[in-house]
Amino acid sequence: RQMTDPPSSSLSIATDGSSIHSLTSRAHSPRSSLIGMELTTVPLASFMSALSKIINFTVRAPTHWQSRRAHINNRLGKAFREGPNKMVFNTVTAFHDINANKAKLVQKSRGYLSMLPAPGVYNIHTSIDKSLHRFKRRMISQGLSDQCMREFEPSLLQHVNKFIGNLARLAAANQGQWSVPINMTKQCKYLGFDVMGEFGFGQSFQLLDKPDNRFLIDAVTAASHRSAVYGQFPDLAKAKLDKILYPHASSLRMKYMRLMTRLLRERLKAETDGHTKRDLFSFIVNATDSETGRGFSQAELWSEARFLLIAGSDTASTGLAALFFYLSRYTECFEKAAKEVRSTFTSGSDIHSGLNSKMPQCVYLRACIDEAMRMTPPAGGILWREVSPGSGGIVIDGHYVPEGCDVGASIYCVQHNEEYFPNSFKFDPDRWIVSDINSKEDIEIAKQAFVPFSLGPRGCPGKTMAYMELSNAIAKSLWYFDFKAAEGSLGAVGAGRPGGSKGRLRPKEFQLLDYLTSTHDGPYIQFKIRADIEEFL
Numbered sequence: 187r188q189m190t191d192p193p194s195s196s197l198s199i200a201t202d203g204s205s206i207h208s209l210t211s212r213a214h215s216p217r218s219s220l221i222g223m224e225l226t227t228v229p230l231a232s233f234m235s236a237l238s239k240i241i242n243f244t245v246r247a248p249t250h251w252q253s254r255r256a257h258i259n260n261r262l263g264k265a266f267r268e269g270p271n272k273m274v275f276n277t278v279t280a281f282h283d284i285n286a287n288k289a290k291l292v293q294k295s296r297g298y299l300s301m302l303p304a305p306g307v308y309n310i311h312t313s314i315d316k317s318l319h320r321f322k323r324r325m326i327s328q329g330l331s332d333q334c335m336r337e338f339e340p341s342l343l344q345h346v347n348k349f350i351g352n353l354a355r356l357a358a359a360n361q362g363q364w365s366v367p368i369n370m371t372k373q374c375k376y377l378g379f380d381v382m383g384e385f386g387f388g389q390s391f392q393l394l395d396k397p398d399n400r401f402l403i404d405a406v407t408a409a410s411h412r413s414a415v416y417g418q419f420p421d422l423a424k425a426k427l428d429k430i431l432y433p434h435a436s437s438l439r440m441k442y443m444r445l446m447t448r449l450l451r452e453r454l455k456a457e458t459d460g461h462t463k464r465d466l467f468s469f470i471v472n473a474t475d476s477e478t479g480r481g482f483s484q485a486e487l488w489s490e491a492r493f494l495l496i497a498g499s500d501t502a503s504t505g506l507a508a509l510f511f512y513l514s515r516y517t518e519c520f521e522k523a524a525k526e527v528r529s530t531f532t533s534g535s536d537i538h539s540g541l542n543s544k545m546p547q548c549v550y551l552r553a554c555i556d557e558a559m560r561m562t563p564p565a566g567g568i569l570w571r572e573v574s575p576g577s578g579g580i581v582i583d584g585h586y587v588p589e590g591c592d593v594g595a596s597i598y599c600v601q602h603n604e605e606y607f608p609n610s611f612k613f614d615p616d617r618w619i620v621s622d623i624n625s626k627e628d629i630e631i632a633k634q635a636f637v638p639f640s641l642g643p644r645g646c647p648g649k650t651m652a653y654m655e656l657s658n659a660i661a662k663s664l665w666y667f668d669f670k671a672a673e674g675s676l677g678a679v680g681a682g683r684p685g686g687s688k689g690r691l692r693p694k695e696f697q698l699l700d701y702l703t704s705t706h707d708g709p710y711i712q713f714k715i716r717a718d719i720e721e722f723l
């Protein structure tokens with residue numbers, strides 16, 4: 187049994203035990219290793235840190251690629267048992283059965299209860315009770331409607347322009363030459379968090395502007411790692427091992443809580459002072475259930491806010507970093523996408539996805555976005571559901587699963603199932619476009635198996651916003667810059683490594699650390715300015 191990677195601790199051990207580029211600046215201290223040490227001489231902090239490493243290393247849940255290997259190695263081919271009462275499937279029919287068609291027979295797995303901040307405090311993601319979930323979903327979906335998205339786009343574009351501005355300043359320092367290598371994980375996360383701060387709570391976190399709040403990235407990574415582990419092993423949550431498993435997380439958590447509490451207080455005050463904003467929060471804070479008249483309690487508001495921050499920022503930034511990775515490795519795809527963007531729009535400010543937008547004409551660009559999310563789904567792990575008590579069990583892909591058992595499918599595995607995506611590790615945007623060698627029927631099969639946002643009643647309601655952010659950010663990047671993978675060893679950061687651990691061998695696959703969402707490092711990209719960037723400097 188394998189557990190997901192440790193949070194942004196100083197460890198440089200990846201999910202699979204392979205070595206990855208450290209995600210934080212904290213260096214790995216050899217002193218914290220137990221090997222070769224007399225236990226009696228180890229100070230308590232070092233001992234706890236070492237114990238945390240041992241537990242993190244030995245108790246691990248399967249990552250996206252380990253689930254894929256389990257599917258491949260399983261002689262039955264289509265399903266495997268991950269535990270005494272856990273079944274994992276890998277077909278389109280199973281994915282749809284579990285998440286949509288037979289959704290009435292399944293509910294969110296009770297493993298999610300271990301993610302609650304306090305007993306009874308559910309958010310949209312952790313609510314198992316279907317009527318509670320329906321209420322929360324109705325309220326939150328209103329804030330994510332197409333109309334709200336249209337109203338929000340100008341604010342989104344301001345943040346995308348800041349993102350471009352930061353790249354432009356770095357590129358302008360080397361006039362006419364390639365810029366220094368830039369770590370796109372960081373840049374994309376700054377953008378993702380700032381957009382979500384603005385959209386969720388009416389205030390940017392200003393990560394694109396200054397370093398003050400950048401600790402949020404590590405704090406959210408730690409929080410989602412913790413949720414992923416406890417979701418897999420609910421009993422571990424009861425054991426109250428936080429201090430051992432997450433020695434660095436508590437100080438981050440305090441800073442995170444302070445920032446979010448201030449933000450929520452200010453936001454609530456604005457609401458009571460009558461300075462209402464049409465952000466996502468306004469739909470949650472003013473929500474009342476038409477049947478019961480009930481709204482969100484303060485504790486629920488806090489829990490929703492925390493979840494939405496992770497759901498909206500970590501995912502979109504992974505999608506964007508993956509796009510930079512693939513477009514910088516597949517130069518022919520970069521050329522085609524750049525040509526399309528540069529011939530469709532007339533200026534950088536012409537790029538938007540609102541009214542009269544030319545974005546829908548960028549068919550190839552959209553295919554690149556989808557292909558990046560197919561290859562590297564931001565939430566690629568297994569989404570656990572439980573066969574509902576009283577349902578009498580269900581049959582999935584010919585397997586009878588009794589009630590009370592957990593069933594799930596990994597988005598990464600389905601999206602690399604060669605039955606639907608031949609040559610599945612090739613970044614091939616053309617597989618989404620009809621041509622002589624790619625029929626409508628082939629594309630229909632692929633579309634059924636393309637599930638980065640999951641589907642059904644628990645599928646992602648933020649899809650429109652995600653596409654808006656991704657398409658604007660990548661189209662503007664292609665408009666203003668040429669870009670390429672960094673030269674030298676930095677160019678390999680974020681890529682698979684021949685000779686590395688089994689599922690991480692492919693140099694042209696962007697490597698994810700599979701948490702509840704996922705995290706990553708790189709790609710390091712060099713930019714060269716091609717259009718007028720004066721406005722940004």
Ligand code: HEM
Pocket residue numbers: 310311323326330494497498499501502505563564565569638639640643644645646647648649651652
């Ligand atoms: C590329 C970007 C995104 C991807 C790939 C993505 C993917 C997903 C997936 C796979 C789920 C289902 C999780 C599960 O079943 O456990 C989900 C749920 C959710 N996502 Fe997203 N998401 C993205 C962006 C966003 C954004 C921008 C928002 C909001 C602003 C958002 C809000 C949510 C919410 C509220 C849920 C919970 C839905 C429910 O349980 O009813 N997501 N997302």
